[in-house]
Amino acid sequence: MLTALKKKRDITSTIGHSGWFELVERAAAAGDTFHARIAKLPPEVDKLKAGGTMAIRDIVAHVSDINFATGTILEGLSQSKPIKFKVEKFYVGAGGKRWDALLYDHLESLDWLQDQAEKPISSMRKNAHHIYGPLNGREWLAHIVNHYEYHTKQLDKVLGTSRAQKLIATYQGESAPKNR
Numbered sequence: 001m002l003t004a005l006k007k008k009r010d011i012t013s014t015i016g017h018s019g020w021f022e023l024v025e026r027a028a029a030a031g032d033t034f035h036a037r038i039a040k041l042p043p044e045v046d047k048l049k050a051g052g053t054m055a056i057r058d059i060v061a062h063v064s065d066i067n068f069a070t071g072t073i074l075e076g077l078s079q080s081k082p083i084k085f086k087v088e089k090f091y092v093g094a095g096g097k098r099w100d101a102l103l104y105d106h107l108e109s110l111d112w113l114q115d116q117a118e119k120p121i122s123s124m125r126k127n128a129h130h131i132y133g134p135l136n137g138r139e140w141l142a143h144i145v146n147h148y149e150y151h152t153k154q155l156d157k158v159l160g161t162s163r164a165q166k167l168i169a170t171y172q173g174e175s176a177p178k179n180r
Contacts, residue, residue, distance in 0.1 A: 020120035030148035042171035061094035067109030
């Protein structure tokens with residue numbers, strides 16, 4: 001019962017009357033907007049976090065992992081081959097990756113997701129989600145939209161800290177042209 005309520009609140013309400021291609025577009029727009037924000041950040045803020053959040057670099061790695069996984073799930077659904085995965089694999093973080101590599105990975109994950117979503121998938125084909133239960137392709141795309149909303153709020157929380165504001169201001173001051 002609780003699973004059904006969560007699914008209705010988070011997934012079904014996000015879908016609304018959206019068809020396949022509208023959901024693909026919304027997921028792509030959410031990813032592009034998120035990427036535009038993180039691409040402007042100086043590398044110095046990537047390790048920052050706020051209460052209840054992962055570090056920015058780990059958020060980016062996690063979102064990329066989820067995009068790759070969802071693309072793989074969509075690929076499996078298109079071939080009637082459900083994909084099994086271990087949830088803990090999506091929370092390993094960025095490790096020692098450089099910031100520019102994390103940004104590149106995020107773009108690659110968006111491309112992979114969009115490539116796998118090029119053709120609509122029958123709503124009869126489903127793959128299990130650890131919170132929402134069985135989801136069809138449209139529901140997986142709605143999940144991506146929600147996932148970006150959630151992590152954008154986390155990013156806002158981290159970037160709202162005084163430490164982040166100070167680092168960004170310092171970075172912008174250093175990159176601004178010097179007046180002579």
